[in-house]
Amino acid sequence: MTRVRLFALLLAMTAAGVSVSFADLASELDAGQLKALNAGKHVAVHLEVEGKPWPRVKIYARVDASPEEVAAVFFDYPTAKTYIPDVVESRISKRVSPRKLEVDYEVDVPILPDEQYTALNEIETLEGGGYLVSWRLLRALQTKGAEGNLRVEPSGGGSIICYTNLVTPGSAMAKLLRSLALKRMDSTVEAIVEKVEEQKRRHPAELARQVDALRAALTGNP
Numbered sequence: 001m002t003r004v005r006l007f008a009l010l011l012a013m014t015a016a017g018v019s020v021s022f023a024d025l026a027s028e029l030d031a032g033q034l035k036a037l038n039a040g041k042h043v044a045v046h047l048e049v050e051g052k053p054w055p056r057v058k059i060y061a062r063v064d065a066s067p068e069e070v071a072a073v074f075f076d077y078p079t080a081k082t083y084i085p086d087v088v089e090s091r092i093s094k095r096v097s098p099r100k101l102e103v104d105y106e107v108d109v110p111i112l113p114d115e116q117y118t119a120l121n122e123i124e125t126l127e128g129g130g131y132l133v134s135w136r137l138l139r140a141l142q143t144k145g146a147e148g149n150l151r152v153e154p155s156g157g158g159s160i161i162c163y164t165n166l167v168t169p170g171s172a173m174a175k176l177l178r179s180l181a182l183k184r185m186d187s188t189v190e191a192i193v194e195k196v197e198e199q200k201r202r203h204p205a206e207l208a209r210q211v212d213a214l215r216a217a218l219t220g221n222p
Helices: 003-015 031-038 067-075 077-082 174-202 204-218
Strands: 043-047 056-063 087-095 100-107 115-126 130-140 145-155 158-168
Touching: 031 043, 031 056, 056 174, 067 130, 067 145, 067 158, 067 174, 067 204, 077 087, 077 100, 115 145, 115 204, 158 174, 174 204
Parallel strands: none
Antiparallel strands: 043 056, 056 158, 087 100, 100 115, 115 130, 130 145, 145 158
């Protein structure tokens, strides 16, 4: 089957509501990367993109929680400001559908004015018990574009996550903040892992509320 025909088939399946599966996350890593992941380390992959000043970043990590629990914590967008580094504000500004939300963020930026932006966030389920949260920048004060996703898959008694992000900064931010931006993405993944595991250990009732909210959104009954 040609790539064009395969792509058309995937589009048709998606339009018809058929789940399209991804290859498992562990298979995307080489032996050395998988060894590091299994040792509890984050694995970061930077992919240079032609015409883009910053690379597409992919960060893999293990989480001691189920995929549903990971997705539920991340889906609770208003709480992002309580654990994601440098996020000053996060609030839902528009509910396009139960699964698709516009979220306003304010992020502390050194030297330059704080960045304010709105992203369209959407969550869906994957075959095999996984989840995919994708986002796309709608508008921002400085950033030209951003798109990415968080994939979560079951692994053993927990989960593997892959955080992917491609940001196109404003011209004033490109060279000045590249190194800092890449470090912040890694810090974001670390914060997600720590928050989910903390919720599971110390705040089970709050985690249960988040799981209920996720299930309601996925069934269309928020």
